[in-house]
Amino acid sequence: MKLAKTFIAIAVISFFFASFITAEEPTGKDIFLNSKCNTCHAIASQSITSKQAAKYPDLSTVGDKGIAQATLVKYLKKEVKLNDKSHPVKFKGEDAQLNVLAKWLLTLKK
């Protein structure tokens, strides 16, 4: 019996660590969708659609604009302007997520 209990304990612990190690970090795309950025922006190149695509810029080539990652992060926190305009919404998640999101957006190029 003792052996069986030990075996079960090891199995449970291994399972716990295995799921911990393989738990995937959200990608920039996940964060984009979870943050509902696509209520306004489409990203056609990523098959992301927006019902308001006609009103807001598509971000398919935002990485070609020469925006620095640090600037984009601040822009999405409404700390700086781009083209003399503030972003209409402020990012509400954690900084770490915003960095992943900004980094991913800047990979979107023609």
Ligand code: HEC
């Ligand atoms: C309420 C609508 C709305 C939402 C939601 C929104 N945006 Fe925007 N976004 C805009 C508008 C409007 C602009 C353009 C502002 C301007 O004219 O300069 C913009 C501009 C941008 C730009 C710069 C585009 C360029 O070509 O200069 C980026 C990058 C961006 N948004 C990313 C995001 C991200 C990431 C999210 C989600 C966290 C998001 N936006 C959510 C409306 C929105």
